[in-house]
Amino acid sequence: xxxxxxxxxxxxxxxxxxxxxxxxxxxxxxxxxxxxxxxxxxxxxxxxxxxxxxxxxxxxxxxxxxxxxxxxxxxxxxxxxxxxxxxxxxxxxxxxxxxxxxxxxxxxxxxxxxxxxxxxxxxxxxxxxxxxxxxxxxxxxxxxxxxxxxxxxxxxxxxxxxxxxxxxxxxxxxxxxxxxxxxxxxxxxxxxxxxxxxxxxxxxxxxxxxxxxxxxxxxxxxxxxxxxxxxxxxxxxxxxxxxx
Amino acid sequence: xxxxxxxxxxxxxxxxxxxxxxxxxxxxxxxxxxxxxxxxxxxxxxxxxxxxxxxxxxxxxxxxxxxxxxxxxxxxxxxxxxxxxxxxxxxxxxxxxxxxxxxxxxxxxxxxxxxxxxxxxxxxxxxxxxxxxxxxxxxxxxxxxxxxxxxxxxxxxxxxxxxxxxxxxxxxxxxxxxxxxxxxxxxxxxxxxxxxxxxxxxxxxxxxxxxxxxxxxxxxxxxxxxxxxxxxxxxxxxxxxxxxxxxxxxxxxxxxxxxxxxxxxxxxxxxxxxxxxxxxxxxxxxxxxxxxxxxxxxxxxxxxxxxxxxxxxxxxxxxxxxxxxxxxxxxxxxxxxxxxxxxxxxxxxxxxxxxxxxxxxxxxxxxxxxxxxxxxxxxxxxxxxxxxxxxxxxxxxxxxxxxxxxxxxxxxxxxxxxxxxxxxxxxxxxxxxxxxxxxxxxxxxxxxxxxxxxxxxxxxxxxxxxxxxxxxxxxxxxxxxxxxxxxxxxxxxxxxxxxxxxxxxxxxxxxxxxxxxxxxxxxxxxxxxxxxxxxxxxxxxxxxxxxxxxxxxxxxxxxx
Numbered sequence: 001x002x003x004x005x006x007x008x009x010x011x012x013x014x015x016x017x018x019x020x021x022x023x024x025x026x027x028x029x030x031x032x033x034x035x036x037x038x039x040x041x042x043x044x045x046x047x048x049x050x051x052x053x054x055x056x057x058x059x060x061x062x063x064x065x066x067x068x069x070x071x072x073x074x075x076x077x078x079x080x081x082x083x084x085x086x087x088x089x090x091x092x093x094x095x096x097x098x099x100x101x102x103x104x105x106x107x108x109x110x111x112x113x114x115x116x117x118x119x120x121x122x123x124x125x126x127x128x129x130x131x132x133x134x135x136x137x138x139x140x141x142x143x144x145x146x147x148x149x150x151x152x153x154x155x156x157x158x159x160x161x162x163x164x165x166x167x168x169x170x171x172x173x174x175x176x177x178x179x180x181x182x183x184x185x186x187x188x189x190x191x192x193x194x195x196x197x198x199x200x201x202x203x204x205x206x207x208x209x210x211x212x213x214x215x216x217x218x219x220x221x222x223x224x225x226x227x228x229x230x231x232x233x234x235x236x237x238x239x240x241x242x243x244x
Numbered sequence: 245x246x247x248x249x250x251x252x253x254x255x256x257x258x259x260x261x262x263x264x265x266x267x268x269x270x271x272x273x274x275x276x277x278x279x280x281x282x283x284x285x286x287x288x289x290x291x292x293x294x295x296x297x298x299x300x301x302x303x304x305x306x307x308x309x310x311x312x313x314x315x316x317x318x319x320x321x322x323x324x325x326x327x328x329x330x331x332x333x334x335x336x337x338x339x340x341x342x343x344x345x346x347x348x349x350x351x352x353x354x355x356x357x358x359x360x361x362x363x364x365x366x367x368x369x370x371x372x373x374x375x376x377x378x379x380x381x382x383x384x385x386x387x388x389x390x391x392x393x394x395x396x397x398x399x400x401x402x403x404x405x406x407x408x409x410x411x412x413x414x415x416x417x418x419x420x421x422x423x424x425x426x427x428x429x430x431x432x433x434x435x436x437x438x439x440x441x442x443x444x445x446x447x448x449x450x451x452x453x454x455x456x457x458x459x460x461x462x463x464x465x466x467x468x469x470x471x472x473x474x475x476x477x478x479x480x481x482x483x484x485x486x487x488x489x490x491x492x493x494x495x496x497x498x499x500x501x502x503x504x505x506x507x508x509x510x511x512x513x514x515x516x517x518x519x520x521x522x523x524x525x526x527x528x529x530x531x532x533x534x535x536x537x538x539x540x541x542x543x544x545x546x547x548x549x550x551x552x553x554x555x556x557x558x559x560x561x562x563x564x565x566x567x568x569x570x571x572x573x574x575x576x577x578x579x580x581x582x583x584x585x586x587x588x589x590x591x592x593x594x595x596x597x598x599x600x601x602x603x604x605x606x607x608x609x610x611x612x613x614x615x616x617x618x619x620x621x622x623x624x625x626x627x628x629x630x631x632x633x634x635x636x637x638x639x640x641x642x643x644x645x646x647x648x649x650x651x652x653x654x655x656x657x658x659x660x661x662x663x664x665x666x667x668x669x670x671x672x673x674x675x676x677x678x679x680x681x682x683x684x685x686x687x688x689x690x691x692x693x694x695x696x697x698x699x700x701x702x703x704x705x706x707x708x709x710x711x712x713x714x715x716x717x718x719x720x721x722x723x724x725x726x727x728x729x730x731x732x733x734x735x736x737x738x739x740x741x742x743x744x745x746x747x748x749x750x751x752x753x754x755x756x757x758x759x760x761x762x763x764x765x766x767x768x769x770x771x772x773x774x775x776x777x778x779x780x781x782x783x784x785x786x787x788x789x790x791x792x793x794x795x796x797x798x799x800x801x802x803x804x
Contacts, residue, residue, distance in 0.1 A: 011542055047541065050350040054538040071534070075352035087344040088257060090264030095257070102253040103351050105245050131264060 001186055002026040002049065002155060007058035009044050009210075018044040019055070020210035026188050026203070031181045033201035034190040037238050041210040042190040043083060046159045049188070050080045063154055063186075076104065079153030083160045085140040089133035093124065093143040096132060097150055104151035111150070118146040121172050138164040145173060156180055158189035162196060174200055198230040208238045250357035254348075255364055262365075287741055290748065292380040299381035300388060307394045312385075314485040316502050320411060320495045321488045323377040327370045328415035329586065334366040335419045337579045340427060345537050355534040356526050363420060370412040378408045382502075397504040406511065407498055413518055414494065417525050424528070427536040562653060566661035573640070574633070574665075580640065584669055587630035591673045591700070592680040594622035599684040612687045613768065617754020619685055620776065623696060625747040627673040628703040629740040634666035635711035638719040645721055649802065655795035659716075663708055663791075670704030691766055695773025699750075702780040707743060709787035716798045742783075750776050 002025070009019040019041045026032040036042045047053040049060055051071050060067045060074075067074040088096055094115070101111045119125045122142040132140060141164045148156065156177065162170050177187045177200060191197050197204055198218065206213045214237055218230075245253075299319070306315045339362040348358050382404040389396040494517070497510035574580055598618040638645060648658060678697035682688045754772060757763065763771055 012539075047346075052346050052349045052538070052541050054535065072352045072354065075350065078350075080350050082347070082350070084346070087347055088261040090261035091257065095260065099253060099257045100351075103245065103250065103353060 001028050001061075001063055002032075002157075002188055003059070003061040004045070004049070005059040005061075007045065007048060007060060008056045009041075009048055009053065010056045018210050019048065019207075022058070022207070022210075022212050024205055024212065024215065026186050028184045028186055029181050030202045031177055031187040031200055032189070033197035033204040034188065034207065035192075035194070035197060035204060035234055036190075036207040040207045040238070042207060043159055044210075045207070046080075046157060046188075046190060049157060050078060051075055077154040079148035079151065079156045081141075081144050081148045081158040081161050083163070085137075085144065090131060092131050093128040093135070093139075093146075096143060097128075097147045100147040101150055106151050114150050114152070115146070118149055121176075122146060122169050136164075138166055138169065141165055142169055149176065153185070155186045155188070158187075160191060161189055162191060162193055170196075194231045194234060204230065206234060206237050213237045247354040247357045250353050251360045254353065254357060254361040258344075258361060258365055287744055288376065290744055291376060294748075295377065296380040296384040299384045303385045303388055303394075304392065307388075307392065311485065312394055313499055313503050314489060316385075316499045317489045317492055317495060318485060319378065319381050320407065320498065321492045323374050323411045324415045324492070324495075326373045326377055327412045328419065329590075330373055331366060331370045331412065331416050332419050333579050333582045333586070334369045335363075335416060335423060336582060338362045338366045338369075339420060340423060340536065340540060341579055346541050349534070349537050349541060354530075355537075356530055358537075359420075359529045359533045360526070363416065366416055366420075367412055370416060371409070374411045375408050378404065378411065382407070395504070396502065397507065399507055400502060400504070403498070403501045403507065403511065407502075410498075410514070410518060413522070417521060421525060421528060424532040424536050427539055562657055563660055566657060567664060570633075570661050570665040577640075580633075583630075583632055587627065587632070587669065588672050588676060590626040590630055591623050591677050592684070594626050595619045595677065595680055595684040598622045599686075612685060613754050613758035613772070615685050616687060616689075616692055616769065616772070617751045617758070619681065620696060620699060620754065620773075621747045621751040623677045623681075624699050624703045624750060625743050627670060627677065627700040628707040628743040628747075631666060631669050631673065631704060631707070632711075633669055634662060634708035634715070636715060636720075637662040637666070637712045638715045639721060639723070641719075642721050642723065645719065645802065649799060655716075655799040656792065658799075659712060659791065659795050662712055666708040666712070667705060670701060670708065673704065674698070674700040689766060689769040691769040691773050695769070695777065699773065699776055699780060702777065702784050703743065703746075706780060706783045706787050709784070709791045710742070713787070713791045716795065719802065746779065 004022055004024040007019055007022040008017065010017050022041075022045060024032075034042055034045070044053065048055045049062070049067065051067050051074065055068075062074040062077050065074040065077065088099075091099070097115055098111070101115075106114070115128075116125075119128050122145065124139065124142050124146070127135065127139060128143075132143065135143070141161070145158075145161065148158070158177075161173060165173065174196070177189070180187050181202070201218050203215060203217055205215045214233075216233070303312065303315060306312055339359065342362065383401070385394070386396070386400045386404065388394065389400065497514040497517070501507040501510040501514070574584060598621070599615055641648060674697040677700045678693055681693055681696050685692070753775070757768060757772055
C-alpha cells in the first residue's frame with residue numbers, strides 16, 4: 001500500500017511547484033495508473049516515493065513505513081523501474097542483477113531461481129552475460145525490470161515501463177503486473193500509453209501542473225460510462241489553456 | 245545486509261564497471277598498447293627522476309644542517325597539497341556528480357556505505373599522485389641515508405610505503421566535508437550549474453590561499469640565516485619550513501616514525517588518529533550526504549527557466565551556436581569547469597613553486613637563466629598538458645555525438661568551435677603567465693615577458709590540435725562521470741608526453757645557457773625564447789594541418 005498525503009515538492013532553485021498538495025492512496029492488490037502530460041509532475045512524484053528526491057511537505061508511506069523517517073526500511077519494500085537506463089554499462093546484465101540481489105539480501109538459491117525465471121520470461125537468457133553497453137534500448141529496459149522484480153518487492157513502482165519493450169516483453173510485463181496485484185501487492189506506474197492503462201489498471205489518477213485532477217475507478221468507468229474513453233477523459237482534463 | 249557488506253558490494257560493482265570500460269578500450273587499441281605502456285612508463289620515469297634529483301640535492305644540504313625532519317614535513321605537505329588540488333575534481337566527480345547517484349538513492353543502501361565506496365574510488369585515483377611525489381623523493385632520501393648516514397633506520401622504507409597509502413586520506417576528507425555544506429548553498433541558487441562552478445572556484449581559491457600563505461611564506465622576511473654549521477640558508481626558506489611544520493602538525497607522528505623516534509608507537513598513533521577522523525567524518529556523512537544527493541538529483545526538475553527567458557529566441561550563426569554550446573557545456577559540467585579552472589590556476593602556482601625551489605642556492609649563478617628555464621618548463625608543461633577541453637573534446641559529447649553526426653553540418657564547424665573554445669582557455673593561461681612572470685622570477689626582461697606567453701599560446705595550440713585529432717580518431721563515448729575522461733586517461737598521455745619531452749629540453753637548454761659566457765643580458769633571454777618558440781611554431785603548423793586534413797572522414801567512421 002502506498003499512502004501519499006498532501007505531498008508538495010517545490011524545487012528550491014527556482015521555487016517551481018512540481019507537485020502541489022497531492023493526496024492518493026494505492027491499496028494492496030491494485031494496479032494504479034498515473035497519467036499526465038509531459039512536465040505534469042509524474043516523475044517528480046515517483047522520485048519522491050522512491051526517496052530519490054526530498055519533498056517539501058506532506059507524507060509518503062510505503063506499507064505503513066514513512067520514506068522520510070525510515071528510508072532504508074521503506075526502500076526495502078520497493079521494486080523500482082526508473083525512466084532512465086542502468087548506469088553501470090560496463091557490467092554484464094547478470095552482474096548488475098546480482099548486485100541488486102546483494103543490496104536486497106536475496107538468498108543465493110532463490111536468486112538463481114528468480115534470475116532464471118525472469119531472464120527466460122523476457123527472452124534475455126542468451127544475452128544476460130554480455131555487457132550492458134552492448135544492449136539495445138529495450139534490452140536495457142528488460143534488465144531494469146528484472147532487477148526490480150528479482151527481490152519480489154511488496155510495492156512495484158514503474159516509470160514509463162513499456163518504453164522500448166518488444167510486444168512479447170510488454171505482454172509479459174503486463175502479466176507480471178496483474179499477477180502481482182492478484183497476490184495482494186501494490187503496482188503503481190506512469191505511462192503515456194492510454195490503451196495499456198485502460199486495459200490493465202483498476203484505478204487511474206490524472207495529474208496536471210502538479211495538481212491531482214481526478215482519480216477514477218476503471219471498473220466504474222467501464223461499467224457506468226462506457227461511452228467515455230480514458231483518452232477522451234484525459235484530453236478533456238488536461239486541455240492546455242486557451243492559446244495566446 | 246550490514247553497512248560494510250553494502251560498501252564491499254557497491255565498491256566491487258563500481259570498480260568492475262570502471263575496469264570493464266578500460267578493458268573494452270584496450271581491446272579497441274590492441275596494437276597501440278605496447279607504445280602506450282612505454283609512453284606511460286617513460287612519462288612516470290621522467291617525473292620520478294626529476295623529483296628524485298631535486299630531493300637528493302635538497303636532502304643532502306638540509307640533512308647537514310639538521311633540517312631533514314623539516315624537509316620530510318615539506319615533502320608530505322607537498323604530496324597532500326597535490327592530492328588536495330587534483331583530488332577536488334575526483335571527490336566532486338565520484339561523490340557528488342556521478343550519474344549513478346539517482347539509482348543508488350532509490351536503493352536501500354546506507355548513505356555511509358555509498359559515501360565510503362565513492363570515497364574509496366576517489367582515494368584509489370589519487371593514490372597515483374601520492375606515489376608519484378612520495379616514492380621517488382623518500383626513496384632517494386632512504387638510499388642517501390645508507391651512503392651518507394643521516395641516522396635513519398632500515399624501516400624508513402616501510403614507513404614510506406605506509407605514508408604513500410595514508411597521505412591521500414586527510415586531503416580527500418577535507419574536500420569531501422567542505423563540499424557538503426557547499427552543496428546546500430548551491431541548492432538555493434537560481435542558476436545551480438553556475439553555483440556548482442562557484443563552489444568549485446571557492447574550493448580552489450581556498451586551496452590556493454593555503455598554498456600562497458604557507459609555501460610562499462608571505463609573512464617571511466628577506467635575508468639569510470646562518471645554521472649552526474655556518475651555511476647560509478635563506479630566511480624565507482626557514483620560515484616556510486617552520487610554517488609548514490605548524491600547519492601540518494598532524495603529520496608529526498609520521499615524521500617521527502621516519503626519523504626513527506619510537507617508530508612503531510608513532511605509526512600506531514597516526515593510524516589511530518586517521519581512523520578516528522574517518523569515523524567522525526562518517527558521522528557527519530550520515531547527517532548530510534543523503535540530503536546532498538537528493539539536492540543534486542533535483543538538477544533535472546529545476547531546470548525550468550522563467551517565462552520571459554523561455555520565449556527568448558536566439559538567432560545565431562552556426563559557428564556561434566556551436567561555440568555557445570561548448571561554453572554552456574563547460575559551465576554546466578562542474579568537474580570540467582573545475583579541471584579548466586585548475587589548468588589556468590596551475591600555471592602561476594607552479595611558476596611560483598619552481599621559482600621558490602630554484603632560487604635556493606642559485607645565488608652563485610651568473611644570471612637568472614636557471615630560474616627562467618624552470619619557469620618556462622612548468623608554464624609550458626602545465627598549460628599544454630592540463631587544458632583538457634580539446635583532449636576530450638569529442639568524448640565529452642558522449643552519445644550525443646551521434647546526434648551531432650546526424651545534423652547537416654560539416655566536421656570542420658564542430659572542430660572550429662571546439663578549437664576556438666580550447667584556445668580561449670589557453671589564451672587566459674598565456675596572459676596569466678606573462679603577468680605573473682616578473683612577479684615570480686623577479687626579472688623584468690622584455691623578451692621573457694613576451695616570449696613566455698607566446699610559448700604557452702603556441703604550446704597550447706599544438707596540444708589542442710593534437711588532442712582534438714586523437715579524440716576524434718578514438719573517442720570514449722560511454723563514460724559514467726567526466727572524471728573518467730579527464731583522469732588516468734591515455735588521451736591525455738600523448739600530448740603530455742610531447743609536452744614533457746619538449747619541456748625538459750627547455751629546462752636543460754636553459755641550464756646549459758646559465759653556465760655559458762657568450763651571451764648575456766637581454767640578448768641571452770631573446771635567444772633562449774626564440775629557440776624555444778621555433779619548434780612550437782613548426783609543431784603548431786603540422787598539427788593544425790593534420791587536424792583539418794580529413795575531419796569529415798574521421799567523423800563518418802565513428803559508430804555507436
